[in-house]
Amino acid sequence: xxxxxxxxxxxxxxxxxxxxxxxxxxxxxxxxxxxxxxxxxxxxxxxxxxxxxxxxxxxxxxxxxxxxxxxxxxxxxxxxxxxxxxxxxxxxxxxxxxxxxxxxxxxxxxxxxxxxxxxxxxxxxxxxxxxxxxxxxxxxxxxxxx
Numbered sequence: 408x409x410x411x412x413x414x415x416x417x418x419x420x421x422x423x424x425x426x427x428x429x430x431x432x433x434x435x436x437x438x439x440x441x442x443x444x445x446x447x448x449x450x451x452x453x454x455x456x457x458x459x460x461x462x463x464x465x466x467x468x469x470x471x472x473x474x475x476x477x478x479x480x481x482x483x484x485x486x487x488x489x490x491x492x493x494x495x496x497x498x499x500x501x502x503x504x505x506x507x508x509x510x511x512x513x514x515x516x517x518x519x520x521x522x523x524x525x526x527x528x529x530x531x532x533x534x535x536x537x538x539x540x541x542x543x544x545x546x547x548x549x550x551x552x553x
Contacts, residue, residue: 436493
């Protein structure tokens, strides 16, 4: 089969995505995630009388726990297919990437499986996050910005 004909067949059967609709869905779900985060902060600070700073940490831990739980139960990928980027950009996406790798390599043992492979997907985020934080902090120090 010719390459040109093969590309035509592939293009015919490749599903077309509506980019505008995907952007709207991601925007709305991202907003809902923000509202959920604020609701958790309000819940922890008002009903459990936790100071606002600590309530923020509790909110982050709750979102990480929920995304890890949904990943291990097999629901998170289904939610991401519907919600697009709005669900994976916050910290839930980072937790999902780490948990997915942990689940994938758990059969290889604790050291060679979980220990060596758990951060395969999210390790780059950690490294570049630390490097960029150091770089910007150094620039702020040089510029005297507080």
